[in-house]
Amino acid sequence: MSGIDPFALAAAGLMAFGLYGFCVCRHPLRRLLAINLVGNGVFLALILIARRLPDGPDPVPHAMVLTGIVIAVSATAFGLALIRRQARPEDDGND
Amino acid sequence: MMLLDGVLALLLLLLAGRCVTAASLLQAIVAFIVLGLLLALSWVRLQAPDLALAEAAIGAGLLGVLLLGTWRHLPASGIHHEFPWPWHGMKQAVSALGGLALAVMLALALHETAPEPAAAGETALAQLDAAGVKQPVTAVLLNFRAYDTLLEMGVLLMALIGALIVRRPLQDGSRIAPATLLSPSLARLFLPPILLIGLYLVWAGAYSPGGAFQGGAVLAGAGVMLALTGLLRGASVDGLWLRGLLALGAIVFTTAGVLLVPVTGHFMAYPDGLVTPLMVLIEFSLAISIALSLLLLFTGTPGLARSRP
Amino acid sequence: MTEALPVLLVFVPFLAGLGQFVLGRAVPWSQQFVSGFNLLLVLLLLRAVAGGEPVIADLGGWGEPLAIHLQADGLATLMLLLTAVLAVAISLYAIPAFGGHARSAWQFWTLWPLLLGSLNALFLSRDLFNIYVTLELVTLAAIPLVLLAGPRKTVDAALRYLLFALLGSLIYLAGVALLYAQAGTLDLALLPAATPTGSLAGPLAAALIITGILIKGAILPFHIWLPAAHGGAPAAVSAILSALVVKAAIYLLLRLWTGALEPLVSIAAGQLLGLLGASAVLFGSWQAFRQSRLKLVVAYSTVAQLGYMLLFFPMAVTAAWQGAVYHGLAHGVAKAALFLAAGNLLYYLGQDRLEALRGIDRPLAVSLLAFGLAGVSIMGLPPSGGFTAKWLLLTASLQTGQWWWTAALVAGGLLAAGYIFRVLRLAFLQSAEPAERRDGPVPGRLMAWTATALALLAIGLGLISAPLLDLLGDIPGGGS
Numbered sequence: 053m054s055g056i057d058p059f060a061l062a063a064a065g066l067m068a069f070g071l072y073g074f075c076v077c078r079h080p081l082r083r084l085l086a087i088n089l090v091g092n093g094v095f096l097a098l099i100l101i102a103r104r105l106p107d108g109p110d111p112v113p114h115a116m117v118l119t120g121i122v123i124a125v126s127a128t129a130f131g132l133a134l135i136r137r138q139a140r141p142e143d144d145g146n147d
Numbered sequence: 148m149m150l151l152d153g154v155l156a157l158l159l160l161l162l163a164g165r166c167v168t169a170a171s172l173l174q175a176i177v178a179f180i181v182l183g184l185l186l187a188l189s190w191v192r193l194q195a196p197d198l199a200l201a202e203a204a205i206g207a208g209l210l211g212v213l214l215l216g217t218w219r220h221l222p223a224s225g226i227h228h229e230f231p232w233p234w235h236g237m238k239q240a241v242s243a244l245g246g247l248a249l250a251v252m253l254a255l256a257l258h259e260t261a262p263e264p265a266a267a268g269e270t271a272l273a274q275l276d277a278a279g280v281k282q283p284v285t286a287v288l289l290n291f292r293a294y295d296t297l298l299e300m301g302v303l304l305m306a307l308i309g310a311l312i313v314r315r316p317l318q319d320g321s322r323i324a325p326a327t328l329l330s331p332s333l334a335r336l337f338l339p340p341i342l343l344i345g346l347y348l349v350w351a352g353a354y355s356p357g358g359a360f361q362g363g364a365v366l367a368g369a370g371v372m373l374a375l376t377g378l379l380r381g382a383s384v385d386g387l388w389l390r391g392l393l394a395l396g397a398i399v400f401t402t403a404g405v406l407l408v409p410v411t412g413h414f415m416a417y418p419d420g421l422v423t424p425l426m427v428l429i430e431f432s433l434a435i436s437i438a439l440s441l442l443l444l445f446t447g448t449p450g451l452a453r454s455r456p
Numbered sequence: 457m458t459e460a461l462p463v464l465l466v467f468v469p470f471l472a473g474l475g476q477f478v479l480g481r482a483v484p485w486s487q488q489f490v491s492g493f494n495l496l497l498v499l500l501l502l503r504a505v506a507g508g509e510p511v512i513a514d515l516g517g518w519g520e521p522l523a524i525h526l527q528a529d530g531l532a533t534l535m536l537l538l539t540a541v542l543a544v545a546i547s548l549y550a551i552p553a554f555g556g557h558a559r560s561a562w563q564f565w566t567l568w569p570l571l572l573g574s575l576n577a578l579f580l581s582r583d584l585f586n587i588y589v590t591l592e593l594v595t596l597a598a599i600p601l602v603l604l605a606g607p608r609k610t611v612d613a614a615l616r617y618l619l620f621a622l623l624g625s626l627i628y629l630a631g632v633a634l635l636y637a638q639a640g641t642l643d644l645a646l647l648p649a650a651t652p653t654g655s656l657a658g659p660l661a662a663a664l665i666i667t668g669i670l671i672k673g674a675i676l677p678f679h680i681w682l683p684a685a686h687g688g689a690p691a692a693v694s695a696i697l698s699a700l701v702v703k704a705a706i707y708l709l710l711r712l713w714t715g716a717l718e719p720l721v722s723i724a725a726g727q728l729l730g731l732l733g734a735s736a737v738l739f740g741s742w743q744a745f746r747q748s749r750l751k752l753v754v755a756y757s758t759v760a761q762l763g764y765m766l767l768f769f770p771m772a773v774t775a776a777w778q779g780a781v782y783h784g785l786a787h788g789v790a791k792a793a794l795f796l797a798a799g800n801l802l803y804y805l806g807q808d809r810l811e812a813l814r815g816i817d818r819p820l821a822v823s824l825l826a827f828g829l830a831g832v833s834i835m836g837l838p839p840s841g842g843f844t845a846k847w848l849l850l851t852a853s854l855q856t857g858q859w860w861w862t863a864a865l866v867a868g869g870l871l872a873a874g875y876i877f878r879v880l881r882l883a884f885l886q887s888a889e890p891a892e893r894r895d896g897p898v899p900g901r902l903m904a905w906t907a908t909a910l911a912l913l914a915i916g917l918g919l920i921s922a923p924l925l926d927l928l929g930d931i932p933g934g935g936s
């Protein structure tokens with residue numbers, strides 16, 4: 053076990069903290085943060101996985117991370133819009 | 148250097164724990180943003196500078212601004228107290244045990260990953276000369292696996308449409324965030340260099356770290372800065388040109404992919420002589436759509452307008 | 457020439473949606489062309505695939521193991537066919553239901569073709585990471601569509617849907633990362649041979665991928681986001697969500713289980729999935745029986761009906777394979793008919809409390825007929841498509857000696873009869889105190905007859921199963 057990468061531990065920890073947060077937190081904004089923690093853990097894991105080619109890092113997982121970040125941020129931004137709407141239901145327009 | 152890695156990893160874990168267990172929502176959000184920045188730093192250490200750039204600009208920067216903006220909108224009474232520690236209840240304890248088990252398995256699985264190199268990645272590096280760009284990640288995103296990137300533009304667009312459906316109508320002319328350290332004159336001063344950096348990043352994506360996403364995010368950041376200082380405001384009407392620019396990336400990508408089929412025989416394949424200019428064209432149109440989508444996700448409006456003096 | 461078909465199936469609806477977006481106002485008739493053309497493309501694809509060879513398109517031309525391929529085999533083509541047929545009906549139904557003037561109409565006619573293209577992309581994908589992107593596309597097209605019923609009413613449901621969907625896809629992505637670490641490719645066709653067995657990472661990756669998909673597919677412990685979202689959406693959208701969107705997740709499960717994940721899955725995992733499916737059947741049906749609102753009855757029925765498809769995994773014989781997939785088709789058509797019919801009742805009543813249904817048989821005879829006929833297939837009575845599917849599943853349970861699944865099949869059918877007849881009984885009861893309710897306009901012919909046409913098709917599926925099952929073929933890879 054001596055050679056275990058600290059970042060592998062961090063990636064696993066981020067995913068686990070995120071899942072834990074999703075399960076125990078009730079506020080949707082906290083749940084959204086927890087989901088993003090899971091996402092960050094997955095991205096970190098992908099970057100670790102990319103380090104195995106002899107000539108430079110593997111670009112395929114890197115591309116997956118870049119795509120994943122943009123998807124995660126767009127979906128999170130949509131989630132934040134929903135949370136803002138949920139927090140102030142009284143004024144209703146655009147229905 | 149191992150020590151630095153260890154400290155970084157430890158800080159990441161502490162911040163993740165803080166993000167979940169912080170008593171106040173604001174503390175959780177701040178922990179998340181700092182975590183994003185440290186993650187970017189870790190990625191520099193892990194030979195992924197372009198991803199670090201993207202994470203800092205999009206994952207920590209823009210998302211951070213969005214999170215704080217949302218936090219400001221929440222009524223104080225609506226933020227109920229959380230009991231997120233494992234000893235607070237049965238559900239918490241079970242989730243903690245489950246999380247721990249998962250973490251151990253994931254760490255072991257990441258530790259034992261097979262030693263032989265990935266076939267797909269090797270192929271990508273071997274064919275880099277034919278891809279029209281020198282940067283391997285850009286080559287994968289815009290050429291080898293361009294289809295994923297195209298669909299991703301669809302995700303971005305639909306997230307924006309969704310956010311606009313739930314928006315509350317805003318009083319036109321109201322600034323988005325009145326309290327800020329930036330003054331309009333300072334923002335005017337910063338604007339040209341930020342725009343230049345953004346455009347350079349898009350352009351540089353072909354050879355070095357950078358690309359449409361990072362550059363687009365920086366351009367969006369310039370817009371956010373203008374919006375924060377009140378030089379730019381959200382408008383409730385959108386125009387044909389604006390919608391056209393939002394869809395530009397996907398449309399240029401698809402059109403190039405379809406029109407060249409008779410030449411190349413494959414959808415989304417690019418002929419040898421044209422590949423570099425096509426890559427640049429696609430990269431800039433993607434960056435424009437990305438920047439505008441992210442900016443509108445920030446303002447939460449279908450349109451934009453200059454502020455009236 | 458045939459390689460162009462899968463590509464067109466993705467990009468024609470996608471470009472139509474983008475064009476609609478840029479245009480800035482609704483053009484409902486253009487979508488009729490798109491859904492018609494889409495059906496034509498699928499029929500052409502059907503002919504190409506009927507020979508037994510899949511149609512494959514290599515996007516970018518970089519070949520294996522790097523490029524993304526689109527692939528249409530029997531299973532994918534059947535799902536595309538279901539999608540295309542429902543798209544034609546739902547696009548017609550949506551003309552009167554959404555109209556063309558309001559801003560929400562523009563949003564619907566923009567998002568719907570994008571969702572259609574996304575579903576086609578998902579069914580055609582042969583790449584693990586591309587599947588992640590298509591899953592997100594489908595989700596982010598579906599949730600804004602739910603909101604079109606009015607943000608105030610649906611924001612809670614939409615938010616919960618989004619949170620679960622995001623978590624599900626990231627768990628799926630974690631599995632994909634671990635699998636890529638071992639196999640070095642994302643191509644579904646290459647993965648079984650490239651995946652080493654005997655490590656911890658392999659089964660963990662498979663477990664993460666399957667869990668992520670189960671969350672997206674609203675299978676029992678993860679079903680809690682579904683009823684409010686499917687029950688709260690506009691009727692046309694509910695039909696799309698219940699008939700197609702959640703089914704896309706189950707489709708992925710079938711595809712990956714018999715393909716890319718085949719070396720990693722175990723008999724115990726199959727039994728566990730079967731158990732989840734059987735519990736979903738019983739729990740969902742029971743909940744459907746207890747609801748007091750019509751659309752929630754239909755939504756909980758979806759929770760139950762998805763469970764039947766999971767019975768393939770413990771049995772894994774040809775009859776179970778055919779039964780599960782055929783159940784997917786039959787339920788898709790019948791559930792779309794149920795939701796459209798329920799939408800018609802709602803349109804007339806202005807609300808969907810079951811109590812309000814008393815004595816509406818006269819003005820809404822056609823829609824009630826549709827509801828009843830679709831109900832026949834949901835209950836699994838002959839000669840409907842639902843019957844064929846359940847018969848196949850029953851055969852499989854006898855073949856494999858796993859008789860206990862029979863109990864779930866029978867109990868699910870009885871409970872389904874319970875909740876369908878409960879609705880119909882109320883509708884045909886003469887109302888004692890006439891009309892406190894606010895009777896709205898009677899839904900037009902287009903709305904009534906699209907629902908009926910789908911309901912008739914759900915019955916008819918029982919009579920035309922032979923060619924469709926032929927097209928599906930046996931379990932890929934021969935099964936275990």
